[in-house]
Amino acid sequence: GGLGIWDDGSHAVRPDVDALVTDLRPGMLRFPGGTRAMLYHFDETIGPYADRTPQCDTFTGELDATTWGMDEALRYAEQHDAAVTLVTSWYDGTSECAATMVAYANSDASSTVAIGVVANGLDWRTADNGAARRAANGHATAYGVPFVEVGNEQYLSLRPGKNVCGTDRAFTQAERLENGVYI
Secondary structure (H helix, E strand, C coil): CHHHCEECCCCEECHHHHHHHHHHCCCEEEECCCHHHHHCCHHHCCCCHHHCCCEEECCCCEEECCCCCHHHHHHHHHHCCCEEEEEECCCCCCHHHHHHHHHHHHCCCCCCCECCECCCCCECCECHHHHHHHHHCCCCCCCCCCEEEECCCCCCECCCCCCCCCCCCCCECCCCEECCEEC
């Protein structure tokens, strides 16, 4: 839920937390943040709330059905005039997955930059599809995200010896899942 920023019941930023953030005047915000980014699939957190897929919280090992998604986070950064660093999935992400995240945030409707098929089988074809999806979700202009971080603390192991979010194995950030093989 944005680690306390977001109220899922009202689909709004909590006023008490927003007052603290406003006083802080952050120049930079990260999304989706640290360890959560390792298994985060932004395309499952955009669009109508009812259509969103719960994301894995690697700290608790449980799925989190929060409605705080990429659009909510990027709009919040805009409201606070803060730049954003997007953090792409390292654990099961691909270069195409990272490209779709950047295209969704930054592309315009005329972009013909090739992206292709992402890990979940969705064919984004070209970056203009990201712009079209973003516009359909209520933000016609690019967010203008200046930075992208690939993964988070890939050396770190979390929850060793425990299953995470329905998987059949422990989660460690030092491991990647590539084409169905753990490396």
